[in-house]
Amino acid sequence: MxxxxxxxxxxxxxxxxxVCDLEKCKGGCCVDGDCGAPITEAEAQKITEIFPVVKKYLPEAYVLEVERQGFYVTDDEHGMVTPTVNGGICVYGFTDELGVVKCGIEQAYRNGEVDFKKPISCHLFPLRIDEAAGYEMVNYEPxxxxxxxxxxxxxxxxxxxxxxxxxxxxxxxxxxxxxxxxxxxxxxxxx
Structure with missing residues (x-):
């Protein structure tokens, strides 16, 4: 340690x-998992604020899922997380012309439309953070x-x-x- x-x-x-190899994994980390990406209260608020800009990058079905589920949901183990579509892809994801899943939030950021890149749990993957006894524990979990x-x-x-x-x-x-x-x-x- x-x-x-x-x-x-x-x-x-x-x-x-x-080193991420998107040609091979196709952004599968945005699809594979028990739930959506863990987010903080501040990130949930930010996503709520920027969603009107981000939604143009998302498939209509994903926008409808956000409208149905909300900007975040609560998971028993991870707390606030991004919603998913049928337990799979994150609602803020989209698939590009090469079949790679990308983040609509990050796309809006890259295009200079918002000042928030993406949730820190997504940005840090494959590192995962757990809190206990006043410490943050950072583990490598590919x-x-x-x-x-x-x-x-x-x-x-x-x-x-x-x-x-x-x-x-x-x-x-x-x-x-x-x-x-x-x-x-x-x-x-x-x-």
Whole structure:
């Protein structure tokens, strides 16, 4: 375990290697799972605010699901999560012309229409955060078969998980946190 402030990270965050391979997984992380993506209250509010802009990127059936279920639903294990369509794809997802599932929220962000990229749990995947006793526990949890191509590509390119996820780690914890994590990883690599 690695401890930085009140965050405990599994050693895999620095030792495992990972680079998303969208050509192979087709954005399956937006489809596969027990429920939608965990979101915070602030993220739920933000999604509610920006949905009028985001909905133009979504299939009509998904917009209808948002209208039916709401901007978020509550899961017994994960709390507030994004709704899904029939227990599958996230309602904020869409499939592009190459068959890759992408995020409508992120598309609106990339087009400069909103100032919110996507829920942090999505941005950090395959890292998962759990809270206990005043600590955040960050674990590396790739999907066994779905993420196999990403694990393989990460090994080929020799990119540790934390380096691949630099942007969302900085977004969640700040640049000083990332610098401390990077220094610890480099120190362990020299041992």
């Amino acid at each position: 690695i401890a930085i402030d009140n965050v405990l990270l599994s050693d895999d965050v620095i030792s495992a290697q990972f 999907r066994k078969s779905l993420c196999r191509p990403a694990c393989k590509l990460g090994k080929k390119l020799q990119v540790p998980v934390y380096q691949f996820l630099k942007e969302p780690i900085v977004r969640k914890y700040g640049p000083e946190f990332y610098e401390a994590l990077d220094a610890l990883a480099r120190h362990k690599a020299e041992e």
